[in-house]
Amino acid sequence: MDTQRSNRITEKTGNRDLLETGIQYLKGVGPKRAELLGKELNIYTFRDLLYFFPYKYIDRSKFHTVKEIDTNLAYIQLKGRITGFRTEGSKYKQRLIARFTDDTGTMELVWFQGIHWVTRNIEAGKDYIIFGRPAIYNNRISIAHPEIDPVEKTDLVFSGKLQPQYSSTEKLKNSFITSKTIQKLVAGLFQHIGKMDETLPQHLIHRLHFPDINEALYSLHFPAGHPQLKKATYRLKFEELFYIQLNILRQKNRNQQTIKGHVFASVGNYVNDFYHKKLTFELTEAQKRVIREIRKDLGSGKQMNRLLQGDVGSGKTLVAVMAILIALDNGYQACLMAPTEILANQHFATISHFLEGLSVNVKLLTGSTRKAERNTLFAELAAGDLQVLIGTHALLEDPVQFNNLGLVVIDEQQRFGVAQRARLRQKNTDPPHVLVMTATPIPRTLAMTLYGDLDVSEIDEMPPGRKPIMTIHYSDSKRLVMFGFLREQIKQGRQVYMVYPLISESEKLDYKALDDGYEAMVRAFPPPRYLVVCAHGRLKTEEKDLAMQLFQTGKAHIMVATTVIEVGVDIPNATVMVIESAERFGLSQLHQLRGRVGRGADQSYCILMTSHKQTAEARKRIETMINTTDGFVIAEADLKLRGPGDIEGTQQSGIPFDLKIASLSEDGLILQFARDTAQELLSHDPDLSAPENGMLVKQLKRLSRSQVDWSSIS
Ligand code: ADP
Ligand code: MG
Numbered sequence: 001m002d003t004q005r006s007n008r009i010t011e012k013t014g015n016r017d018l019l020e021t022g023i024q025y026l027k028g029v030g031p032k033r034a035e036l037l038g039k040e041l042n043i044y045t046f047r048d049l050l051y052f053f054p055y056k057y058i059d060r061s062k063f064h065t066v067k068e069i070d071t072n073l074a075y076i077q078l079k080g081r082i083t084g085f086r087t088e089g090s091k092y093k094q095r096l097i098a099r100f101t102d103d104t105g106t107m108e109l110v111w112f113q114g115i116h117w118v119t120r121n122i123e124a125g126k127d128y129i130i131f132g133r134p135a136i137y138n139n140r141i142s143i144a145h146p147e148i149d150p151v152e153k154t155d156l157v158f159s160g161k162l163q164p165q166y167s168s169t170e171k172l173k174n175s176f177i178t179s180k181t182i183q184k185l186v187a188g189l190f191q192h193i194g195k196m197d198e199t200l201p202q203h204l205i206h207r208l209h210f211p212d213i214n215e216a217l218y219s220l221h222f223p224a225g226h227p228q229l230k231k232a233t234y235r236l237k238f239e240e241l242f243y244i245q246l247n248i249l250r251q252k253n254r255n256q257q258t259i260k261g262h263v264f265a266s267v268g269n270y271v272n273d274f275y276h277k278k279l280t281f282e283l284t285e286a287q288k289r290v291i292r293e294i295r296k297d298l299g300s301g302k303q304m305n306r307l308l309q310g311d312v313g314s315g316k317t318l319v320a321v322m323a324i325l326i327a328l329d330n331g332y333q334a335c336l337m338a339p340t341e342i343l344a345n346q347h348f349a350t351i352s353h354f355l356e357g358l359s360v361n362v363k364l365l366t367g368s369t370r371k372a373e374r375n376t377l378f379a380e381l382a383a384g385d386l387q388v389l390i391g392t393h394a395l396l397e398d399p400v401q402f403n404n405l406g407l408v409v410i411d412e413q414q415r416f417g418v419a420q421r422a423r424l425r426q427k428n429t430d431p432p433h434v435l436v437m438t439a440t441p442i443p444r445t446l447a448m449t450l451y452g453d454l455d456v457s458e459i460d461e462m463p464p465g466r467k468p469i470m471t472i473h474y475s476d477s478k479r480l481v482m483f484g485f486l487r488e489q490i491k492q493g494r495q496v497y498m499v500y501p502l503i504s505e506s507e508k509l510d511y512k513a514l515d516d517g518y519e520a521m522v523r524a525f526p527p528p529r530y531l532v533v534c535a536h537g538r539l540k541t542e543e544k545d546l547a548m549q550l551f552q553t554g555k556a557h558i559m560v561a562t563t564v565i566e567v568g569v570d571i572p573n574a575t576v577m578v579i580e581s582a583e584r585f586g587l588s589q590l591h592q593l594r595g596r597v598g599r600g601a602d603q604s605y606c607i608l609m610t611s612h613k614q615t616a617e618a619r620k621r622i623e624t625m626i627n628t629t630d631g632f633v634i635a636e637a638d639l640k641l642r643g644p645g646d647i648e649g650t651q652q653s654g655i656p657f658d659l660k661i662a663s664l665s666e667d668g669l670i671l672q673f674a675r676d677t678a679q680e681l682l683s684h685d686p687d688l689s690a691p692e693n694g695m696l697v698k699q700l701k702r703l704s705r706s707q708v709d710w711s712s713i714s
Helices: 003-008 030-041 046-050 115-121 170-174 179-193 202-207 213-221 226-258 269-278 285-299 316-329 341-355 371-383 418-425 444-450 476-491 504-524 541-552 587-594 616-627 631-642 668-684 691-706
Strands: 056-059 076-088 095-102 105-111 127-132 134-137 140-144 147-150 162-165 305-310 333-337 362-365 388-391 405-410 433-438 455-459 470-475 495-499 532-535 558-561 574-579 605-610
Touching: 030 170, 046 179, 095 115, 105 134, 127 140, 162 179, 179 213, 213 226, 226 444, 226 668, 226 691, 269 316, 269 341, 285 305, 285 316, 285 433, 285 455, 305 316, 316 333, 316 341, 316 405, 316 433, 333 341, 341 362, 341 388, 341 541, 362 371, 405 418, 444 631, 444 668, 470 476, 470 616, 476 495, 476 574, 476 605, 504 532, 504 558, 532 541, 574 587, 587 605, 587 616, 587 631, 605 616, 616 631
Parallel strands: 105 140, 305 433, 305 455, 333 388, 333 405, 362 388, 405 433, 470 605, 495 558, 495 574, 532 558, 574 605
Antiparallel strands: 056 162, 076 095, 076 127, 095 105, 127 147, 134 140
16 A cells, blocks of 8 residues: 555544544454455545445346346346256366246256355255346256345345445455445445535535435445436536546636746747748648637737647647747747657757748757757757757756746647656746647547646648548458559659557567568568668667658658657658558557658558457457548547546546546546536636635545645646
8 A cells, every 4th residue: 555545544543534544444344354455446444435436236126037038138137946956067077056946937057166155055945036147058048156145135235226336356256355245344334434524515516406425425335226326426427527627727727827928929020931931831720720829828928838739740830830939039949849859850850941041040959969069059048049949858857948938849748747748847937838739639528637727729620632541451461462552652652651569568579570570571672672761769869860861851662660650750752651460559559650641642541450360449449540530539439448547648647547436438528517617616716715615625635635746737
């Protein structure tokens, strides 16, 4: 148990909050079980148990009869009598079979394990209620390992219709802590604690017609019926999301009041020269709109914290360049941070090119920047002579001191943690404006939680002339067909990416697959007719750079790589993306990779190579990729398939994604409502000082103690 949590647990005597009592003091628990409950289920206190909700409910109000049994039925409940036992099978693979009869017919109950227990506890001639899943076994209907209870003892604690099911673990079951045990403990807990203090303000409860906290919690564990369960669930989901949003929004409002933003009042020569002399294409309407939104922020006197969402290839870099130039026009420095060296290099190249002839001093800082170069760079930066700094995490290091940093742009945010965002912001006495760009479209629900403190701008339009990428799925046996297709494309002057997965647990094998793949490609596409290059994280920077350069200049036809090219790389002439072992990639990653092609006017293709057999989930991912190129649809599908905890960025985010009852993938509407409610409440009472809101402050304090340090999230 981590110390922070164990410190919260008070001893039985003298505690102020009964719910903080250690779980071992609950009747029926004790030290041994307490340890198990903590280790296995994170239940350390009374409160933890109270908020350990059933994962499903089984309707036990209905009884089936033997005659009605249809093996398509899922779990069913029957009432009847055991008329006799017999055993079958060899001594070592014995099974126990009971004949079970009701008025309508006879069936069998079968045990393969725990036979001893059954023969000792279950008697022939007695009436039982059984519960389980029917199947056909040896041509007869049977239920294997049914739940079985004597009729006269139908549950001391359970009198409702819907029986809660609590998740348990193998270890717990071995120590006889089953779902039923937990149910009994929860029942005992309710008796022990009596009435609890309300956890939402009365005015909200009245207005929203919520059950009070006692009723809600009780209904969740022991629902009297579906309507009660529904009401209770709604309230508790709302409450959970409401407090998260209240916290984020309060922090956001506070930042807006206390942090003064640099005012970028004017647009000057840099912006004008760039716009009129350098820009060779018309901005899309979406780009224009977003730039307007950013300009408004920058001139407002408030500090900007804006998230710029836009699918891969939608032209976010250009928006960043405009924002940077506004900062420069107002006499400030700007920096742009990217998650990989390749991407930082690419941004540096693109932006230097955009700014050519505007006499802007732009430099690059990455892990491979030489010492001498670094020292000049740091000196120029501190003196204010260096106006734009582009780089990787290296920007976060201490020697990086700006003279007057006005704007921070962070690209591909999902790879940076919240803490890093905060560190960059501290690079100036008055925090700079922050523009966060992400190409992984984040479902709204997740964005509202992950980036709830940010304002969101969205580029929802692609530059003109783009053709949707065609996605094809081949199993490995079609490799030669795929090669033929590549030759065809190369003949037309196009270039090809071929990406291999790299997953750390089996890194050695992965690299072997990549090396083998590279060699196979060289054999299939031999020099001098073809040039195949390779780029991955294990290569020296020079080797990687050379490969990138050969590919970028069109000299190499095929780039074999790991996901180092996943983000940001922009080579419009590359029209084919082959993804090897595509079943091993997540959806958002596949989408990112696919976004490397389709950047020019030519038809582009994404080829997903997989082995013959795949899991159902992998098949679903491939299907989704084939069916849509819409990043938001993909993000939603990803969230549904994987759950929010696995979405890139959520782990480092510091936000508790082990939500107890709400689900970010399913409760989007409740989340929106909770956020609106929190916002409205704060607009009337920004620092929650009204007496009727006093309890909110207390709740927030308690939650931040037990969850995360919310103050670090901004
Ligand atoms: P993102 O970073 O959003 O994935 P980029 O900024 O790399 O996308 O832009 C993708 C490509 O589209 C680049 O080659 C860029 O120069 C080009 N581009 C951006 N905006 C436009 C536009 N309005 N019209 C035409 N091409 C554009
Ligand atoms: Mg980009």
